[in-house]
Amino acid sequence: MPKRLASSLSDxxxxxxxxxxxxxxxxxxxxxxxxxxxxIERWCRRKIFVGNCYxxxxxxxxxxxxxxxxxxxxxxxxxxxxxxxxxxxxxYVLPWITEMAGAYPWLDEIRLKRMVVTDESLELIAxxxxxxKVLVLASCEGxxxxxxxxxxxxxxxxxxxxxxxSEVDDSSVHWLSHFPExxxxxxxxxxxxxxxxxxxxxxxxRLVSRCPNLRSLxxxxxxxxxxxxxxxxxxxxxxxFSACTYSAELRSDVFSNLAGAFSNCKELRSxxxxxxxxxxxxxAIYSVCSRLTSLNLSYATILSPDLIKLVSHCPSLxxxxxxxxxxxxxxxxxxxxxxxxxxxxVFPSDPFDAEPNASLTEQGLxxxxxxxxxxxxxxxxxxxxxxxxxxxxxxxxxxLNRFRLCIIEPNxxxxxxxxxxxxxxxxIVEHCKDLIRLSLSGLLTDCVFEYIGKYxxxxxxxxxxxxxDSDLGLHHVLSGCESLRKLEIRDCPFGDxxxxxNAAKLETMQSLWMSSCSVSFEACKLLSxxxxxxxxxxxxxxxxxxxxxxxxxxxxxYIYRSVAGPRFDMPPFVWTKDEDLALRLSP
Amino acid sequence: xxxDLNLKATELRLGLPGSDEPERQMIPRPNKRTLSDxxxxxxxxxxxxxxxxxxxxxKVQIVxxxxxxxxxxxxxxxxxxxxxxxxxxxxxxxxxGAPYLRKIDLKVYRSYPQLLLALENxxxxxxxxxxxxEGYNGSDYAPTYEDRDGDWMLVGDxxxxxxxxxxxxxxxxxxxxxxxxxxx
Numbered sequence: 093m094p095k096r097l098a099s100s101l102s103d104x105x106x107x108x109x110x111x112x113x114x115x116x117x118x119x120x121x122x123x124x125x126x127x128x129x130x131x132i133e134r135w136c137r138r139k140i141f142v143g144n145c146y147x148x149x150x151x152x153x154x155x156x157x158x159x160x161x162x163x164x165x166x167x168x169x170x171x172x173x174x175x176x177x178x179x180x181x182x183x184y185v186l187p188w189i190t191e192m193a194g195a196y197p198w199l200d201e202i203r204l205k206r207m208v209v210t211d212e213s214l215e216l217i218a219x220x221x222x223x224x225k226v227l228v229l230a231s232c233e234g235x236x237x238x239x240x241x242x243x244x245x246x247x248x249x250x251x252x253x254x255x256x257x258s259e260v261d262d263s264s265v266h267w268l269s270h271f272p273e274x275x276x277x278x279x280x281x282x283x284x285x286x287x288x289x290x291x292x293x294x295x296x297x298r299l300v301s302r303c304p305n306l307r308s309l310x311x312x313x314x315x316x317x318x319x320x321x322x323x324x325x326x327x328x329x330x331x332x333f334s335a336c337t338y339s340a341e342l343r344s345d346v347f348s349n350l351a352g353a354f355s356n357c358k359e360l361r362s363x364x365x366x367x368x369x370x371x372x373x374x375x376a377i378y379s380v381c382s383r384l385t386s387l388n389l390s391y392a393t394i395l396s397p398d399l400i401k402l403v404s405h406c407p408s409l410x411x412x413x414x415x416x417x418x419x420x421x422x423x424x425x426x427x428x429x430x431x432x433x434x435x436x437x438v439f440p441s442d443p444f445d446a447e448p449n450a451s452l453t454e455q456g457l458x459x460x461x462x463x464x465x466x467x468x469x470x471x472x473x474x475x476x477x478x479x480x481x482x483x484x485x486x487x488x489x490x491x492l493n494r495f496r497l498c499i500i501e502p503n504x505x506x507x508x509x510x511x512x513x514x515x516x517x518x519x520i521v522e523h524c525k526d527l528i529r530l531s532l533s534g535l536l537t538d539c540v541f542e543y544i545g546k547y548x549x550x551x552x553x554x555x556x557x558x559x560x561d562s563d564l565g566l567h568h569v570l571s572g573c574e575s576l577r578k579l580e581i582r583d584c585p586f587g588d589x590x591x592x593x594n595a596a597k598l599e600t601m602q603s604l605w606m607s608s609c610s611v612s613f614e615a616c617k618l619l620s621x622x623x624x625x626x627x628x629x630x631x632x633x634x635x636x637x638x639x640x641x642x643x644x645x646x647x648x649x650y651i652y653r654s655v656a657g658p659r660f661d662m663p664p665f666v667w668t669k670d671e672d673l674a675l676r677l678s679p
Numbered sequence: 680x681x682x683d684l685n686l687k688a689t690e691l692r693l694g695l696p697g698s699d700e701p702e703r704q705m706i707p708r709p710n711k712r713t714l715s716d717x718x719x720x721x722x723x724x725x726x727x728x729x730x731x732x733x734x735x736x737x738k739v740q741i742v743x744x745x746x747x748x749x750x751x752x753x754x755x756x757x758x759x760x761x762x763x764x765x766x767x768x769x770x771x772x773x774x775x776g777a778p779y780l781r782k783i784d785l786k787v788y789r790s791y792p793q794l795l796l797a798l799e800n801x802x803x804x805x806x807x808x809x810x811x812x813e814g815y816n817g818s819d820y821a822p823t824y825e826d827r828d829g830d831w832m833l834v835g836d837x838x839x840x841x842x843x844x845x846x847x848x849x850x851x852x853x854x855x856x857x858x859x860x861x862x863x
Binding site (some may be wrong): 171173174175176223231257285391393395397439440443444447448449450473495498500502531555557567582583 | 739740742743744745746747748749750751752780781782784799800801
């Protein structure tokens with residue numbers, strides 16, 4: 093046996109040891125120990141996560157990891173969720189599927205987020221991977237029910253089909269019926285994003301009744317209450333369910349049927365959906381409430397009194413998503429009833445109305461922060477806030493790891509003092525030492541960035557809007573936040589200086605997004621020249637940035653590190669330093 | 680903590696040769712009209728003028744703000760359009776003295792007593808019963824509504840079906856004005 097520097101263990105033993113190492117980070121560390129470990133590890137790596145599909149090419153991934161079974165890819169930047177990335181920017185999955193179809197015949201899991209997925213891609217998946225098991229398309233677009241039909245027809249061992257929040261075109265194909273009668277393996281099905289025409293009830297019922305391992309079922313909006321009850325009776329083993337309810341006047345027969353169906357579901361832990369729910373039907377779920385750990389009511393226009401009643405039945409709740417209809421009073425009830433709460437998301441019922449739609453203020457968030465000792469993750473939309481509240485939250489909940497606050501009106505100041513929120517957010521980063529994600533809002537000066545740079549050493553993702561006074565703000569963040577991976581900024585007066593001074597930092601990060609800031613095209617070109625392993629994309633639909641006066645600022649800027657070089661599928665409104673038109677091939 | 684890092688002195692910039700970096704103009708911020716003005720004065724009782732005469736200024740919508748996902752926006756707005764199209768079922772309800780508006784779906788109620796009970800529960804006040812001759816006499820509050828023609832009417836004066844189809848918004852008046860409405 094040839095001598096190895098690092099160990100005298102055989103390849104097989106090492107491989108066996110490595111098989112216990114699941115986390116990607118740990119695997120990367122293992123592969124860096126020495127050449128032989130790198131070699132062994134790369135042959136036995138089964139799961140790949142690519143946070144930015146343009147950071148690496150499929151060929152490179154395949155070359156290094158020849159035996160992958162599971163891949164996760166993310167495409168567009170996060171701000172694409174808010175329509176800031178024009179259509180056609182990119183994020184196409186087809187080149188990946190094409191390469192993997194040849195290289196990974198045993199690939200069984202594909203998870204995609206914010207990517208453009210065509211029917212052709214889905215058909216290729218259906219054809220190429222014999223043992224395909226898991227398909228998750230989160231916030232994807234570009235495909236229709238035709239593609240889904242191909243998957244349903246061919247993937248005999250499919251366990252998971254999750255289309256969460258994707259946009260699917262209705263091609264009028266009864267795709268659910270394409271699952272053969274012999275197909276029984278479904279474990280998790282999420283079709284909540286589909287429109288009303290796209291799901292046949294009878295096909296759905298037949299599918300549910302022949303899949304005994306079904307654990308998670310998220311149906312779409314159009315399933316009426318009596319059908320809901322039927323489906324629940326066919327699958328009492330469900331752990332997760334998305335309940336769809338028509339708005340209808342209360343009928344006691346429908347109610348008792350529904351209540352009975354729910355009471356059979358002893359394993360149910362997570363409920364969502366609730367579109368158009370009429371509060372009178374809510375008691376139908378009371379029998380499962382005591383076991384619920386996750387509740388998503390963020391599409392339900394139920395008002396505070398009914399929400400309070402519901403929440404008081406759910407002492408085991410760990411995760412709650414809800415609209416601001418819950419109000420401060422509802423959040424106070426939550427704080428006293430749900431001591432296991434870990435995650436809270438409060439969304440605005442009427443985000444574009446200048447007037448507040450419900451009595452939800454900073455008080456609600458303070459109440460939950462004080463009352464729920466396990467609270468770790470917060471997403472909160474509100475219309476007023478105070479530094480005092482933020483400081484209280486920070487001091488009482490140092491275990492927060494995700495804090496995303498959206499004060500709806502830009503540049504809103506502390507309603508008590510008129511001050512910016514520098515001190516409040518400063519307290520958050522100072523006390524919450526494990527904070528990995530932070531979103532800022534409200535009136536903010538460069539000071540808050542100084543605090544962030546100083547204290548937020550574990551911060552990985554920062555979102556900033558309408559904040560700061562000068563380049564100093566951006567400089568503080570880029571020079572201070574050691575763990576920063578993703579930075580997304582809009583409408584801030586940050587410009588060339590901070591960017592160019594911290595050019596090297598950008599290569600240690602996954603990506604930087606800046607829109608409506610003060611960066612010039614000249615600086616972008618310079619950055620691009622100096623940093624060959626960064627792709628610097630100027631997204632500007634107004635025309636060639638070169639054709640405008642020199643100090644005109646670019647509209648949108650997306651910078652990301654890449655070992656794959658410039659991409660070949662850039663649309664005409666994406667500008668890089670290369671004037672070479674040959675790079676502009678259609679996808 | 681020093682405020683000025685004096686970047687020029689550290690000379691790490693990758694500026695263009697020979698150029699002294701021009702001070703970038705700060706981009707004009709959107710109008711600082713804020714809600715904090717309204718909210719901080721929430722404790723003062725609002726006058727009739729505030730609710731009726733000042734129409735809220737047309738709000739310029741900033742692209743992608745607030746950061747609500749299109750998927751979520753479509754779900755909520757789609758619902759609104761379904762319901763509001765033509766018949767105006769979702770109406771705003773204001774109460775004199777309260778800084779918050781509510782929206783209710785009139786379609787959910789079958790009769791005036793149901794509606795009034797809901798309003799009483801929602802705003803924690805007593806409106807009492809309606810009588811044709813005396814309106815809501817005896818109560819501190821009187822529910823009124825603005826109809827299609829822009830007139831303000833007392834809730835209960837017209838048959839329920841007519842009310843549903845013509846009501847654009849509700850306002851619960853308070854105080855002497857309210858008591859005065861009883862005696863027509």
